[in-house]
Amino acid sequence: MTVVRLTQITDLHLGPDSDSMLGGVRTLESFQAVLRAVEQNGRGTDLLLLTGDLAGDCEPQAYQLLNRTLGEHNKQAIWLPGNHDNVDIMAANLVDYPRVQIQEMGDWAILTLDSSQPHKPGGHIADEQLAQVEQNLHRLRDKFVLLAMHHSPVDVGCAWLDLQQIDNQHQLHQLLLAHGNVKAVITGHVHQQFDGSWGELPIYSAPSSCVQFKPHSHDFALSDQPPGYRWLDLHPEGTVKTGVEFLQDFAQIPDLNGANY
Ligand SMILES: [Fe+2]
Numbered sequence: 001m002t003v004v005r006l007t008q009i010t011d012l013h014l015g016p017d018s019d020s021m022l023g024g025v026r027t028l029e030s031f032q033a034v035l036r037a038v039e040q041n042g043r044g045t046d047l048l049l050l051t052g053d054l055a056g057d058c059e060p061q062a063y064q065l066l067n068r069t070l071g072e073h074n075k076q077a078i079w080l081p082g083n084h085d086n087v088d089i090m091a092a093n094l095v096d097y098p099r100v101q102i103q104e105m106g107d108w109a110i111l112t113l114d115s116s117q118p119h120k121p122g123g124h125i126a127d128e129q130l131a132q133v134e135q136n137l138h139r140l141r142d143k144f145v146l147l148a149m150h151h152s153p154v155d156v157g158c159a160w161l162d163l164q165q166i167d168n169q170h171q172l173h174q175l176l177l178a179h180g181n182v183k184a185v186i187t188g189h190v191h192q193q194f195d196g197s198w199g200e201l202p203i204y205s206a207p208s209s210c211v212q213f214k215p216h217s218h219d220f221a222l223s224d225q226p227p228g229y230r231w232l233d234l235h236p237e238g239t240v241k242t243g244v245e246f247l248q249d250f251a252q253i254p255d256l257n258g259a260n261y
Helices: 027-040 060-072 087-093 127-139 169-177
Strands: 004-009 047-051 077-080 102-105 108-112 144-149 182-187 194-198 201-205 228-234 240-246
Touching (some): 004 027, 047 144, 060 087, 144 228, 169 182, 169 201, 182 228, 182 240
Parallel strands (some): 047 077
Antiparallel strands (some): 102 108, 228 240
């Protein structure tokens, strides 16, 4: 069997038009630059996994812009919502990219969760989703599973972000361990690279496709790192190889003092 190749792009924060900005960076331009880098690095045919905060404020036009941009770049993509998104508005406007909760690919299945809560920045997995996770992992017990969600269930070392982690992570963790087939977890939200562990599960976060948060900061702060993405190779024997790439030639400089998230 072949290696399943994925590319995670996260926290796009697209606005209603092409000039919309976050932290001094035009988010559509930076997303397009990431798409070009993905292609230049030989990952242009990968399935894209968009892990939330695809819009800055769940604007329908932002999702329309995303739908059009993905189509123009001829991309295959699945997505999940973040705290700046609204799943119903996403589904109504990402007309060529319907919500996919389970994507089966070869020996693997990618399971996506909605960890967002209305009008709250922090994460939570609703009871109905926990029940679905239990059922789906049982059904997929002969597959290796990669779980994707927006919020982190573990500390990443930024006190202000760690307050926003999934608040019922222990319940989810127990379910993920039940069949021994979940091999890794990926998240967005923290706008920085993170490679860690959640008990025995490897867990990874990716840099944003626009502006990055400063690692190890107690309070909100931006970093001057450029946009980036994470690649993941899911191997047929159940191992995951992964890494992060930052854009080398991105001209826009984040406004480190002027941003508000
Ligand atoms: Fe977020």
